[in-house]
Every structure is written in structure tokens, then in C-alpha cells.
Amino acid sequence: MFRSIGFAAALLVGASVSAHAATWTIDTAKSTLGFTGSQSGTPFNGKFGKFSGTIVFDPANPGAGHADVTVETASAATGDQQKDGAMPGSDWFAADKFPTAAFKATSFKSTGTGTYEADGTLTIRGMSKPIALPFTLAITGDTAKADGKVQLIRTDYGVGQGAWASAQYVALEVAVTVAIVATKTAP
Numbered sequence: 001m002f003r004s005i006g007f008a009a010a011l012l013v014g015a016s017v018s019a020h021a022a023t024w025t026i027d028t029a030k031s032t033l034g035f036t037g038s039q040s041g042t043p044f045n046g047k048f049g050k051f052s053g054t055i056v057f058d059p060a061n062p063g064a065g066h067a068d069v070t071v072e073t074a075s076a077a078t079g080d081q082q083k084d085g086a087m088p089g090s091d092w093f094a095a096d097k098f099p100t101a102a103f104k105a106t107s108f109k110s111t112g113t114g115t116y117e118a119d120g121t122l123t124i125r126g127m128s129k130p131i132a133l134p135f136t137l138a139i140t141g142d143t144a145k146a147d148g149k150v151q152l153i154r155t156d157y158g159v160g161q162g163a164w165a166s167a168q169y170v171a172l173e174v175a176v177t178v179a180i181v182a183t184k185t186a187p
Contacts, residue, residue, distance in 0.1 A: 021058040021065060024144055024182035028052060032179045033071060037154075038171040039083075046078035046087075055105075055182060059139065062108035062116055069103040073124075091161040098125045105133075114138065118148075124157035135178065142184040149177045 034047040053069030073093035077084050088095035105120035111134065118133040135148030152174045154160050164170055 021056045021061065022184045023186035024055040024057060025185045026051070026053045026055075026069070027181045027183055030181035032177070034177040034179075035076075036175040036177070038173075040169060044078050044080065044083065046076055046083070048072070048075050049077060050075035053103075054185075057108060057144075059110075059137070062110050065105070065108045067103070067105035067118060067120070071101045071103075073099060073101055091164050092159055094125055101125075103131070103133075122152075122157070124159060127157045129156055133178070144180075144182045144184070146178065146180045146182070149175060151175055 028051060031051075032047055033051050034045060036043060036045050038044070048071050050072035051069060053067060055065065055067040057065040057067075072095075074088040074095035076087045076093065078087075087093055090097075093101075101122070101124040103120060103122050105118040107120075108116050108118050111117050115134070115136050118135065120131060120133075121128050122131045131150065131152075133148050133150050135146045137144060137146045139145075153172050154170075154174050155165060155172055160170060160172075166172075
């Protein structure tokens, strides 16, 4: 659920890597960082309302790219008052102690025509794990659109403490979805 945040960040954040790599800034007003979980067998969807990032990427040389995405953990929302009240708390994101999650992509690789994978590290609640985020990418002029999805195990990042540490009430698997629109800010 929460790894997708890191995925989106890695895709879009970075600094100049080569003469051909462009720097792209995430347009958060046009982008979505979402998640899908399951509680007592019933699926629920949510999204993070506040995130930002920059990506350095050249389709001709994806391995030289990198990204850095930051997500405000307290901005997670499902539209359910009980879930939304609990997520920033100590059992879930512990937003007072860990106000941000981060995805840092160290490289990208082409996996086919218009498809890529961002390889990097996702950090949530101070716990960092390697992650590979598959995504599709379409670039039109100075606008890039990336869509991806990755499955995470929430407890790998300490999300779900106490009674929530098992799958008894809330599934351990979380799907993180990324629909990112980015604008080229440097050639």
C-alpha cells in the first residue's frame, strides 16, 4: 500500500545525470498516489493528498536516471472517518514521529516498448527496503505520464502494530498505484 509512494517518487525526482537526461517535476494537481487494502475481507481504496518529487530520466539511457519522491504520511485518506483517524497514529504511519515516507530510485530500466522499472529504496516509518516499481511511460513534448502498480507487505515497513500486526483484521498485502504527470523543468 505504501510502497507505491516510494515508487512514484523515484520515478520523478532527481538531478542532472547526463547531457541528455531531462529533469521532470511531478505535477501533484494532476497526479495520484493511491493504495488498496482489505479489512475483514472487504477492499478499500485510499490516496495520499500530499507528495512531491523530481525525476531525472532519458528514455534512451534509463539506467542513468534517478528519482526522489517524498510523501506526507498524515495525508493518507480513504474517505472512512475511522480509518482516516487511525492511519496517522502510532499503530499505522506514526506520522508524528515519521512525517514522511520516501522513494529514492537509483536507476530505471526498459522492460519493453513504453514500459520500464524503477529500482530503488522505499522508506516508511524509518524502515528501508529495496523495491522495483514497474510502470508505463508516455512522453508528449514537455509532459510525461507514468502509470504503475506494485504490491507491498505493510508489515515489512512496520505499518500495523499491536493487534494490527497480523492479517487477522487487515490484510498484509497492499497494492500501491501511481498515476504521475510530470513536467520537464530542465533539458
